[in-house]
Amino acid sequence: MSPHGATREAAHPTESSRPTRPASLDWTTRLLEVDTTSRETNLPLIELVEAELQAHGVEPVLIRNEDGTKANLLATFPAADGTTTGGIVLSGHTDVVPVDGQQWSSEPFVPEVRDGRLYGRGTCDMKAFIGSVMTAVPRLAGTALREPVHLAFSYDEEVGCVGAVSLVDEIVARGLRPRACIVGEPTSMRVIRGHKSLTMIEVTFHGVAAHSSRTPYGVNAIEYAARLVRFVRGVADRFRADGPFDEHYDVPFTTATVNQVEGGIAVNTVPAECRLTFEFRAVGAVDVDATVEEFRAEIGRIEAAMRQENPDAHVEVSIGAQAPGLDTPDDEDVIDLVTSLGAVASEEKVAYGTEAGLFQRAGIPTVVCGPGDIAQAHAPDEFVALEQIDRCDALLDALIGHLSA
Secondary structure: OOOOOOOOHHHOOOHHHOOOOOOOHHHHHHHHOOOOEOOOOOHHHHHHHHHHHHHOOOOOEEEEOOOOOOEEEEEEEOOOOOOOOOOEEEEEEOOEOOOOOOOOOOOOOOOEEEOOEEEOOOHHHHHHHHHHHHHOHHHHHHOOEOOOEEEEEEOOHHHOOOHHHHHHHHHHHOOOOOOEEEEOOOOOOEOEOEEOEEEEEEEEEEOEOEEHHHHHHOEOHHHHHHHHHHHHHHHHHHHHHHOOOOOOOOOOOOEEEEEEEEEOOOOOEEOOEEEEEEEEEEOOOOOHHHHHHHHHHHHHHHHHHHHHHOOOOEEEEEEEEEEOOEEOOOOOHHHHHHHHOOOEOOOOOEOOOOOHHHHHHOOOOEEEOOOOOHHHOOOOOOEEEHHHHHHHHHHHHHHHHHHEO
């Protein structure tokens, strides 16, 4: 068996097993074969996209991270009169989550079609959408457009919408002022106008080590971290009981949860350090900044208690990632536009986060609409139904037809 549970034969499927339809499967397959797990560089994929755009006369802009190992890509297909302002943004993230520890029926980065589904890491989240966009590039380049179309592909969405911050800043700095944005996360081709905000907080408790037979001489970092764990759960319980509520969500209240804890070096040593990460995902009526301050205040109280035991003890706090929520008013033109192109109208909001809130915060009316079901995202044997890809291809074809001069 391979490290991911697939046989070696599955790593090299026969030509007949490779995707042959719909139209965008060729591009989607090429994208899936590039491992863009967030811990890796995304430059091979970006360079693949860049070369295709250059071949059709469009010179993209790359916005790199600090060490140059990753890049966002921004490209504009101007209107027939040369206008580059206004128009529509087609947005997607290029990174995928790890496959570590998951058992797959086929190799995660060797796409395979089975029973009307395309399998592989990133199929629904969200390379099928980017594949549809790239398939539309020749037509975009060859069509006299009434208004421009902008492609915005980001890095590190899966670790907190990190890359899209500079990508949206670049759109603003260039004065592009798009009138609408479609973020192609998996929604089963429904038009989603709202999602919760996301805030991740990292906290490191620095206690004092001691032999476990001499506990009064140490400060147990894990025990104090546990106080914060209980507090986070208490905040979560309060939101669940008291709201505020938004019934458009399947989970109609703000959630909070501790998801990572690491501490201790031995069973007979008072732990000098414990690190934990927690998040909260807020509905629109919650004051995110005030909630962060509530957590900071509790952390301050815990730190004061630690220092009473030993003044050398302290706590470090940082915001690991933060992404605004999306709440597009139901009378925005972008909703009618995307619905008119063949997407399914919906009043539903989603609990998972996307980069859409960053575009909306920059004054760009935005919806989320893309192929695939979010239930498959991040899971082993991730897949997207071929029918969903067909529908996405058709929507982009309709968009180009709508924008034709």
